[in-house]
Amino acid sequence: MLYLVGLGLADETDITVKGLEVVKRAERVYLEAYTSILHVGKEKLEAFYGRPVIIADREMVESSSDEILEGAEKSDIAFLVVGDPFGATTHTDLVLRAQELSIPTKSIPNASILNAVGATGLQLYNFGQTVSIVFFTDSWKPASFYDRIRENASIGLHTLLLLDIKVKEQSLENMARGRKIYEPPRYMTVAQCAQQLLEIEADKQEGICSEDSLAIGCARVGADDQNFACGTLKELCEIDVGPPLHSVVLIGKRAHELERDYIRPFAINQETFDASWHKYHKQS
């Protein structure tokens, strides 16, 4: 059996009791380590589980899935995923590959940022599609996210933006020379995201994510030190919400007064918050 075990969002104790039982008895334990991160390292997990943990990077999961699945027809393999197992497309691929090999699979759900973002006080019912924001480079500034945000905004919904992380990336030069030297990991910040949104807005000028649009910058959601900063995108360009991971919620115009009351204490500046709320939100 291949078990996909969700680890939740913060530390080693966010695993479920059911998930921990699987980890303790599995033949091998892999940790998917490229779509998200916990706030504790592999060593902490190994100490907590009393088991060795094998780091599975993107290359291994996408190119060597049969290695991960080896022997899973007769013994249990645990594949640990930060958040919920179904947060990223990659894991669907792994399950489909297991099915091709007639290996049974089971997933152990856990919290994901998609529901834990409810801690902002915004109602989960009122979120539209989730959007990924990737790091811009000088020559590559993909702007398709703008269309997705426009679609959500057109029906008044909030948009959760998941911010890019780059782990175990090679520089172009090292890649060209076949040198397995990796850059330090990079995690997009709330401020970087806000800057990229405004850069595309300046280009498109449709008023989808304007300087005075309200958003919430979220850091380390689900952890003891989770941090929310609510403000205009212009304000968020300057904000430092601390260590990763970060995400951003763009607030839809159909937001309810109860949601406003809950998020207002997170406002960077209550005057600009009230002004933008009054300008953009139906019920004010």
Added chain:
Amino acid sequence: MLYLVGLGLADETDITVKGLEVVKRAERVYLEAYTSILHVGKEKLEAFYGRPVIIADREMVESSSDEILEGAEKSDIAFLVVGDPFGATTHTDLVLRAQELSIPTKSIPNASILNAVGATGLQLYNFGQTVSIVFFTDSWKPASFYDRIRENASIGLHTLLLLDIKVKEQSLENMARGRKIYEPPRYMTVAQCAQQLLEIEADKQEGICSEDSLAIGCARVGADDQNFACGTLKELCEIDVGPPLHSVVLIGKRAHELERDYIRPFAINQETFDASWHKYHKQS
């Protein structure tokens, strides 16, 4: 401290290790028992926790929240919620009330149906707003859900439908006479939901949820015996997917081929599945 502890979706072992630690040391432990249910009863939870559990019904949470919060400024109170603590508006109210009383709060996230529905193979990124479907009565058939589904459909997104549950409801007669006699609990089935959708479609005739629209009926998501049945709404009107809880996903037209490949094995009838997919979905 008031702790809102998510219990996950199926049984007593779906609690996180962190949540279990809170439950074991809390002064009092409440179980919110009207917006969702686990597949195990209070007794099983009490045996697993080694602690008494107080059932908190809607009346208690909405009218007597101060009773729940009593003493929380100096000791820990655990308020257990099936799924994730932020799945229902009610819990936001409880947190706001605690804040008014200067009682610190913390929530322990867990899986909710909003992310666990990823087990269908549909991408969580492609879901629009979540919609609740309530039991129709002879005189009350609220149809506002139709507008919400239309909005999601207009941008090609999937819609998760959460189905009504009625626990501890009084009949009109018993309520009028002040008799605290309660009806047996009722949980809307996939078939009942599909029938209600078609009833409203017959009235509105906009083709938002037609007889040949594809949907997935989901039962006991996250449990060992979770069950998915994919078919047209007409087919789902006749389906029995077993014991509660049920939910339904209406499949958006932007669905990807990889999603199709994943859900096709759940098809009630692969011929009608292929025909409806070809008719409604862009990539076929």
